[in-house]
Amino acid sequence: MRALIQRVSRASVTVDGKIVGSVGRGLLVLLGVRKGDGAEQAHWMAAKVAALRIFADEAGKLNKSVIDIGGEVLAVSQFTLYADASSGNRPGFSDGAPGEAAKPIYEVFCAELEAKLGKPVARGVFGADMQVELVNDGPVTIWLEK
DSSP states (O other): OEEEEEEEEEEEEEETTEEEEEESSEEEEEEEOBTTOOHHHHHHHHHHHHHOOOEEOTTSOEEEOTTTTTOEEEEEEOGGGGOBOSSSSSOBOTTBOOHHHHHHHHHHHHHHHHHHHTSOOEEOOTTSOOEEEEEEEEEEEEEEEO
16 A cells, blocks of 8 residues: 655545545545555554654644644545556556455545544545645655555
8 A cells, every 4th residue: 555645735636527525734645555455554554644743843843643733634546656667658557456446445544544533534536537636735745655
């Protein structure tokens, strides 16, 4: 499982011209599910995202998590995180889990993150053509892999 996490002042995802998920201050999580991933990886990733200290404390040091600041999370599935362009110019996606396997793992990740945050996680629409807008705060972007 891979996650590209961006600290945001705001982010939204639009499908067919309608905003389906949006957040204010918090995190945008682009989540890729690999073949063979399961609930174990989803639980680990949700715990890591919730506890990741990438928000500034009173001294300006990155010591606070999204939970600590009462922030929000927008989680968007993104199979292209498993793109392999090591040979040729057209990426292959053979390491990514097929949609029917990836969707339940994405849902486990979101549910676990909601439990840790104590609030809903905004979401994109799994498998849809989505437009994601964000204002990266910092910029702070973190890559996680399990």
